[in-house]
Amino acid sequence: MNIRTFKPGDEAIQAALFNVTAFSLPGFKATTADDVKKRTRGRGFDPDARFYAEDGGQVIGYCVLEPEQGRIGFPWCKKGHEAAAAPLFAAALSAARARGLTSVFAAYRRDWQPVLQFFADQGFAVAREFINYWADPVDLPTLVNRSKLPINRLRREDLPAVAALGTGVIRLPPDKLESYFFANPYFPAEAVLVLRGADDAPTAVGIGLESGTYADVKRIDPLAPCFRLGAFGTEGLNAKRVNGMFSFVAAPHQALTAGLALLSEASQEMTDGTVNALAAQCPSDVPHLVGFYTRYFKEHGRFPVLEKQL
Template sequence: MVIRQYQPGDEEAQARIYNDVAGRLPNFKPATAAEIARRHQVSGSLATSTFYAVEAGEIVGYAVFDLNGRISYPWCLPGHESAQRPLLETVLGAMKGLGLPTAWAAYRADWTGVLDDLHELDFRESRQMINYVTELSSIPHESLPAGFSFATPRRDELEPLLRRLGDPDFVENRESLDRFYWENPYFSSESLFVARRETDSQIVGIALIVQRDGFADPTKLDSAMPCFRLGAFGGERERHKRVNGMFSCLADSPEVRSILLAEAARRLEKTGLGYIATQASSDQTDLVNFYDRMFRRQGSFPILSQSLA
């Protein structure tokens, strides 16, 4: 068996393997060679982060990783499962060589065989991504309390985001967040708003709403699909599902979270929407507790991780 990196034309074999093996799993959605080729065109790194197991000249398995640490399950044709661990070890070795700290995978909770195999390959569940939705009419619409005001943040006011989402001294984090929130093609920078304390003009909370006709209706989504929703703070580096009526917030107190949510509900009502949606990681304990009070859970999917240190 030989393990090699991607070569142009491998897309057909990759789609065939995935559809053959995953096609028996719940709520399966087939892959196409064209879709895989498009991903390679968009991401220049995939050519060096996609590996194939080849036996007797035939591709019998593959595995992929992203620079954010996400990996694919090592998909192998029936009868060639012995290629799984060598494929995964090759992927993890390449990730270590790049200095990536963690490898992680996200699949549906009802893909139990895939999750069991990942456990056998030394991955452990580290958190759940929880999806929420509720009717705007159920969100309290209290007026803004005295002592607070809302504003669109300036582009140079990144520090509150950086403190909560990454190392403020890490230049790559700063540049990545700057581009994501001020140059995003799917929402304008005016979609981001902050709550200020009027006594000292301190930013005490940040919120984002994503609203665009044509984005997915969250009430009709399969909420168990392992999709990161565009606009959920903390998921900036993931591939996103664009969802209409998304809300996310960062604040240290329940009071500020409540006034941010009330303002988001008022803004979304003006667009004619009847619902509001969000997503949070289970390790964001205070945020999850807040969302559990204000929204209803739709579904979730697990994140399985392995340290590369």
């Protein structure tokens, strides 16, 4: 058996291999070569972090590491060739260490027990779950004197305060936030709302995303391990674009009042257009944010994130 890295043309092989090995799992959704190509042609793709096991010149398994995200995949292997899983996964872990990563994570459906058990056997532990929510705009409370709320758009000088408010939630370091918010190819900086205090300093920050080309939250699989574009805590990750997405960060003691103010403002803007249902996503280890979404949204599903220190 030989372990090699990616070469052009592997996209179709990888898609076929995944489809034949994962089809019996709950909620399975077939992939295509074009789906794989979106990743291999994306920014930051590292061909030396994608591994394929060959036996007699035929690919019998593969395992993917996404170094920029720190995300590692399950080693999918053809039936009868499960022994390739260990060397494939070891190669991916070795590549992570070689790139200076100190931890890696995996995210899969909570009902994919064989996959989750594999990661548990490799020393991974569930660090948190990502909870998916939705809400009907007509069920949201209305704020009195909404027009007088001190809410406006994000400014570059707000970024240190945003980093502080997002401590323990935002994935990116402070020096990467300007690029994330002001040069993001997937949403404009104008989508970011800031609730300000008496000294004009940010006391909470929210995001509201609207596009008729994005997925309808009521039609997507709520158990799928998909991070949602714009949700705080998903910065720098591959993310699914969901119409009507709302997310915010605030200090624990201000979460309910600040979140409601930002939700009211964002939903008013979004529901003037194509949004007929609001979406949200929140990591389970941020209790003050979970408490807000539980109060104003309906839980739709969740998926675990497993981590391992290297």
